[in-house]
Amino acid sequence: xxxxxxxxxxxxxxxxxxxxxxxxxxxxxxxxxxxxxxxxxxxxxxxxxxxxxxxxxxxxxxxxxxxxxxxxxxxxxxxxxxxxxxxxxxxxxxxxxxxxxxxxxxxxxxxxxxxxxxxxxxxxxxxxxxxxxxxxxxxxxxxxxxxxxxxxxxxxxxxxxxxxxxxxxxxxxxxxxxxxxxxxxxxxxxxxxxxxxxxxxxxxxxxxxxxxxxxxxxxxxxxxxxxxxxxxxxxxxxxxxxxxxxxxxxxxxxxxxxxxxxxxxxxxxxxxxxxxxxxxxxxxxxxxxxxxxxxxxxxxxxxxxxxxxxxxxxxxxxxxxxxxxxxxxxxxxxxxxxxxxxxxxxxxxxxxxxxxxxxxxxxxxxxx
Amino acid sequence: xxxxxxxxxxxxxxxxxxxxxxxxxxxxxxxxxxxxxxxxxxxxxxxxxxxxxxxxxxxxxxxxxxxxxxxxxxxxxxxxxxxxxxxxxxxxxxxxxxxxxxxxxxxx
Amino acid sequence: xxxxxxxxxxxxxxxxxxxxxxxxxxxxxxxxxxxxxxxxxxxxxxxxxxxxxxxxxxxxxxxxxxxxxxxxxxxxxxxxxxxxxxxxxxxxxxxxxxxxxxxxx
Numbered sequence: 001x002x003x004x005x006x007x008x009x010x011x012x013x014x015x016x017x018x019x020x021x022x023x024x025x026x027x028x029x030x031x032x033x034x035x036x037x038x039x040x041x042x043x044x045x046x047x048x049x050x051x052x053x054x055x056x057x058x059x060x061x062x063x064x065x066x067x068x069x070x071x072x073x074x075x076x077x078x079x080x081x082x083x084x085x086x087x088x089x090x091x092x093x094x095x096x097x098x099x100x101x102x103x104x105x106x107x108x109x110x111x112x113x114x115x116x117x118x119x120x121x122x123x124x125x126x127x128x129x130x131x132x133x134x135x136x137x138x139x140x141x142x143x144x145x146x147x148x149x150x151x152x153x154x155x156x157x158x159x160x161x162x163x164x165x166x167x168x169x170x171x172x173x174x175x176x177x178x179x180x181x182x183x184x185x186x187x188x189x190x191x192x193x194x195x196x197x198x199x200x201x202x203x204x205x206x207x208x209x210x211x212x213x214x215x216x217x218x219x220x221x222x223x224x225x226x227x228x229x230x231x232x233x234x235x236x237x238x239x240x241x242x243x244x245x246x247x248x249x250x251x252x253x254x255x256x257x258x259x260x261x262x263x264x265x266x267x268x269x270x271x272x273x274x275x276x277x278x279x280x281x282x283x284x285x286x287x288x289x290x291x292x293x294x295x296x297x298x299x300x301x302x303x304x305x306x307x308x309x310x311x312x313x314x315x316x317x318x319x320x321x322x323x324x325x326x327x328x329x330x331x332x333x334x335x336x337x338x339x340x341x342x343x344x345x346x347x348x349x350x351x352x353x354x355x356x357x358x359x360x361x362x363x364x365x366x367x368x
Numbered sequence: 369x370x371x372x373x374x375x376x377x378x379x380x381x382x383x384x385x386x387x388x389x390x391x392x393x394x395x396x397x398x399x400x401x402x403x404x405x406x407x408x409x410x411x412x413x414x415x416x417x418x419x420x421x422x423x424x425x426x427x428x429x430x431x432x433x434x435x436x437x438x439x440x441x442x443x444x445x446x447x448x449x450x451x452x453x454x455x456x457x458x459x460x461x462x463x464x465x466x467x468x469x470x471x472x473x474x475x476x
Numbered sequence: 477x478x479x480x481x482x483x484x485x486x487x488x489x490x491x492x493x494x495x496x497x498x499x500x501x502x503x504x505x506x507x508x509x510x511x512x513x514x515x516x517x518x519x520x521x522x523x524x525x526x527x528x529x530x531x532x533x534x535x536x537x538x539x540x541x542x543x544x545x546x547x548x549x550x551x552x553x554x555x556x557x558x559x560x561x562x563x564x565x566x567x568x569x570x571x572x573x574x575x576x577x578x579x580x581x
Contacts, residue, residue, distance in 0.1 A: 033445070033539060035509075035560060045484045061485065083539075085452075086442030094442070101452055116540060121383075121419050123373045126543075128520040128533025135537035135557075143512035144488055144505075146477040147534075148520075169483045205369075213521045213531040241418060245440035256433040262418070263437050377535075377543060380527045409526070410542040410553070415535075446542060446553065 003029045003077070005304055006093060006106035008084050008246060011039020012290060013282025014112035015067045016297035018076045024301075024310045028076045029104060031095055033083035037071060038064045039114055040134065041290075043141035046162045050291040050330045052298075052323075060290070061141070084113075087249045091277060108277055108304045111247060112297060115240035115261060115283035120154055122206040125236070129215030133163040133237035140170050148233035152218045153177045154206060156184040160237035161191040164198070167235075175231045178204050178220055201227065209234055240287045250278045255345065257338040260286030268346040269324070269357065270303035271296055279304060286339055291330040299323045317361060324354035375423065376416040378409020386420060390427045397421060397438040410446050413438045478505070478516050493563040510556035510567055511537065511544050522546050522556060523570025532570070545570040 005021050007014045010032035018030045036042065044060025051058065071078060085094045085101060092103040117132040124130065129148060133155070136147045151172050153160055156179040164174055176199040179185065183202055186192065207219040207226060215234055220227045242264040244254065252273040255266040264286055265273050272279050281297040288296075299320055306316030328336055344352040371384040381404050389403040397413070397420055400406050406420060407413030413420075421435045428435075443452065481487055489505035496502070497519060504513035511534045514522060521531045522544055535543040539558040547568040548554045556567075 033558070035558070059484070083445050085444055085447055096445075096447055096451055098448075099451060101447070116414065116538070117536065118418055119415055121369070121373055121375055123370045126374050126377050126525070126530060126532065128522070128531050131533075131535050131537065135534055138537040139512060139515065139534075140479065141482070141485065143508050143516075144479040144482055144485070145508070145512045145516045146479060147515065149477075170479055208370075214533065244437060245412075245414070245444050248440040249442055249444065254437070258433065262432065377541065378526070380525055380530070410545075411540060414540045445539070 001029070001102060001104045003027045003104065003106045004308055004310075005029070005108050005110065005301075006031065006104050007110045007112055008032075008093070009039065009112035009114055009282070009284075010034070010037035010071075010078065010080070011112060011114050011282055011293075012041050012063070012067060013114075013284075013293045013297035013300075014039070014110070015071055016294045017110050017112060017281050017301040019067075019070055019074055020298050020301035021305055021310075022074045022076045024305045026305060026308060026310050029079060029106070030071070030076050031079045031082045031084060031093075031104075033081070035081050037068055037078055037080055041067070043138050044162075045141050045166055048290045050289060052291055052295050052326050052330065063290075084246055107308055108279065109250070110271075110279045110281055110297075110300050110304065111250065111265075111273075111284055112281040112300075113243045113246050113284050115242050115287055117236070118238040118241055120236045120238040122154075122209065124206070124209030124215070125234075127209055127211060127215050128213065129211070129233045130209055131233065131235060133160055133235040136233070136235045137163050137166060140166060140172075146170060146172060147235075148215075148231075149173060150175050150229075150231040150233075152206075152220070152229060152231045152234045153237060154234060155179065155237035155239075156186055156200070157237055157239055158186045158188050158191070159239075160235070161186045161188060161195065163235060163237065165191065165194060168195075174198050175218075175229045176201050176220065176227070178206060180205050206234070240283065242284045242286065247273065247278075247280070247284070250275050252278060252280075255342055257286065257342065259334055259338050260288075260342075264342075266342060266346060269343050269352070269354070270320070271300040272303060286335065286342075288331055288335050292327055292335075295323050295327045295330070299327075317358065321354070321358040324358065328354055375419050376404075376406040376409065376413075378411050378415075379405040379407075381406040381416075383423065386423050387427060390424065395424075395428070396436060397424065400424070401438060407438050412440065412444075477518070493561065495561050495563070495565040495567060497567045498569055504561045506561075506563070508561055510546060510548065510554075510559050510561045510565070513561040514546075514556065514567070521569070524572075526573050 004027040007030045041064040049057045092105045204222040207221045218229045241261040247265040252265045279300040281300040282293045302319040305311045340352045389400045491506040502517045520533045535541045537557045544556045546556045552574045
């Protein structure tokens with residue numbers, strides 16, 4: 001199979017990249033291992049603000065429906081239920097549908113493979129009933145199935161609070177939120193006020209999750225002694241890290257930025273990795289929020305379109321400039337700062353600023 | 369934490385076994401992998417990578433950014449041999465399988 | 477436990493189907509994954525680990541952790557989180573490593 005652009009991962013970043021490239025006339029194949037496109041956005045019922053192009057506040061699930069509808073209306077060839085299994089010596093990507101394995105040769109690749117949730121080990125964390133917060137969210141919002149009745153939540157980041165809220169409206173009772181640090185990690189005070197009376201246990205860890213073949217009982221070590229709870233499921237919310245293995249087999253170099261999720265592929269201002277045929281987008285390029293995820297997909301696509309000469313350097317320049325400026329406004333300052341450090345490294349510079357970079361480029365270098 | 373707590377879910381390697389590997393000179397994730405099978409199971413270190421890195425960082429008193437990642441190889445997902453060796457003509461993997469079968473036949 | 481009417485998403489599934497878990501007939505909704513179909517029926521232990529034979533079930537729900545393996549229609553080590561349940565499907569718990577050869581014999 002041959003194409004101009006192969007995108008791995010049909011989450012918001014991959015879909016947005018695919019739509020951008022398709023609209024400019026490129027032939028695009030979009031591969032995703034799930035049964036349906038949408039990635040993790042499929043089950044995000046919470047409201048998202050700070051979206052690009054002044055888009056108004058919207059539910060993740062609604063935005064997902066919109067993206068998938070646009071995808072269906074486009075010429076993008078979507079291969080759902082297909083997984084990337086590796087790369088070949090000739091640079092092609094191997095893809096499987098579970099029955100056969102085949103190669104896809106593309107002129108350029110965008111890996112938008114997203115992030116995974118980090119586990120948190122404690123005695124009994126392998127028992128059925130212990131799952132990531134994302135898994136619980138998939139159960140209630142995609143599958144309409146309750147993971148249990150009484151939950152203990154491990155971790156207190158923003159995502160934990162969103163999931164707690166969603167579990168509660170489905171009728172789950174939250175027995176406790178266990179945080180090993182000395183204070184709750186979420187800075188979203190509005191979420192906290194919504195949550196009402198929940199037992200928050202800081203400086204606390206799970207001593208043991210136990211039960212006969214599944215979670216029935218949770219012992220929590222708190223500063224005031226062991227607290228015993230009857231609970232039938234435990235959600236772990238310990239943050240996200242970029243998925244690395246597709247980049248490793250594509251021979252991309254990695255870098256480390258704690259706030260972006262730890263280890264992640266290195267890239268330049270075009271979201272091009274150290275493998276010049278391989279670009280990236282979304283959470284794979286650092287853990288961030290939905291608006292920036294969509295924008296990184298767009299920047300990667302404009303860069304590929306420029307490289308394949310579907311658009312002029314001038315148009316590419318203008319489009320990327322606009323996206324970078326919007327990214328700078330929408331993204332958390334600390335996250336954006338670390339992102340620019342990765343780009344400065346790629347240029348062997350001490351720092352990088354999108355505004356001055358694009359303005360200087362405009363001073364005569366751009367033709368077309 | 370109880371040293372018998374499982375870290376690698378697939379191969380069921382606990383904290384004690386990982387610390388033993390570290391006592392025996394393991395420096396990296398891959399050292400621990402070779403000594404204990406940590407990360408060699410069906411998920412291929414997708415779940416235990418960062419928890420093991422934390423144990424390495426603690427043991428060697430390093431920052432987490434100074435503890436590298438595991439070597440990740442093809443196939444990226446569990447895949448059946450039959451699926452990997454499909455009849456598809458454009459699969460390099462299939463051609464390698466075909467050649468080795470033919471060579472075996474010649475030697476008979 | 478099935479959520480009959482989701483507070484935000486409303487009703488999503490319409491068709492009820494029957495599948496079998498360890499020979500026992502169970503109901504599920506068409507469109508659900510095998511993992512969800514089991515959990516809907518209160519079954520959370522999908523099998524055992526390969527070395528210590530400890531209980532295992534859904535953990536990541538994203539096809540990465542392989543903790544949710546079951547046997548489906550005779551094919552072992554299938555990710556129940558990434559496979560849709562079908563009418564008449566035979567699901568068995570994952571009790572051990574596969575026999576060499578398996579279904580391709």
